[in-house]
Amino acid sequence: MRSTVLACFLAAALLGCQQASLDPAPETPVTDAANARLPLPDHEGAHAGDATGPLGIGPDAVWNGPVDACRQDATAIDTCLLDAMRASDATPAAIAASERLRGRGEAGYVSAWDERDGVGIATIEYPFRAHTNHGTWLVDRDGRPTDVDSLADSALSVPSIEAFLSAHPDAHPFAPAEFAERRALPDGGVRLVYATAMRSCHACAVLGRLQVAYDFDGERDFAGQQVLGLE
Incomplete structure (x- = not known):
């Protein structure tokens, strides 16, 4: 009797496993207790264009200009970069993005812009680093970036x-x-x-x-x- 019950149990379990493997994978949940939820980053400026914060990041923040002169310039690199951007008529948004990086101790600028599923993808250029000369910011609808x-x-x-x-x-x-x-x-x-x-x-x-x-x-x-x- 016990062997019959055990056999039925194993058969049911096997059938259940087979059925589970055929079911489509569910969509990824927004939260997953098995993984580590990280704290939200401290966005600079509550909203794009907020008078108390920097301009939001968008396509108009892109700049590509000559920076080689800053490698030999006696001026601090971050200051030289901003001067070069202003001299080449960089947009206010491009300068604001570079100033945001300067506030973090970095000399860089937004060199490209793309979108994926409605999320902005800003490529950040760090021309004076010895390693890792580019990075990525993900930008929400209000222009707030996450590095x-x-x-x-x-x-x-x-x-x-x-x-x-x-x-x-x-x-x-x-x-x-x-x-x-x-x-x-x-x-x-x-x-x-x-x-x-x-x-x-x-x-x-x-x-x-x-x-x-x-x-x-x-x-x-x-x-x-x-x-x-x-x-």
Whole structure:
């Protein structure tokens, strides 16, 4: 009798597993308790065009001009870059974006603009760095940027990441993060996933790729970022 009951149980379990494998994968939820939800970044300026904050980022923030003179100029590089931008008639939005970077201790500018599913993609050029000369800002509908290379410390505090770091204590993220995939979210939202190489040094082999999701709701307001894990 017991063997008959056990056989029936195993058969039912097997049928259930087979059925589950045939079901389509659900859409990625906005929140996932299994992953680490990161804090919202501190956006500079509440709204695009806010009188108390810098201009929002958009297509008019793009600038491409000569910067080689700043490599030999005695003036501070960030000041020289802004002077070069003004001399070449950069737009107010382009100058505001460069000043935003200057406030973070960086000399750079928006060199290209694209859109993916209604989310702005601003390419940031850092012409004077020894390594990693470009980055990416994801821009919401109000022109507020999120830097995919500025991960919060909590991004590395996920149990699976901590286990990886225990095995590779010298590893850490090396920018730039690269676009990995796009996923649909409920109510017209979209999730853009970026992956950052984990290495022990610039020239070292890639030990893994840290995947972080950036969520935007149906109106393309930024909804948050979330660690998905390592691949």
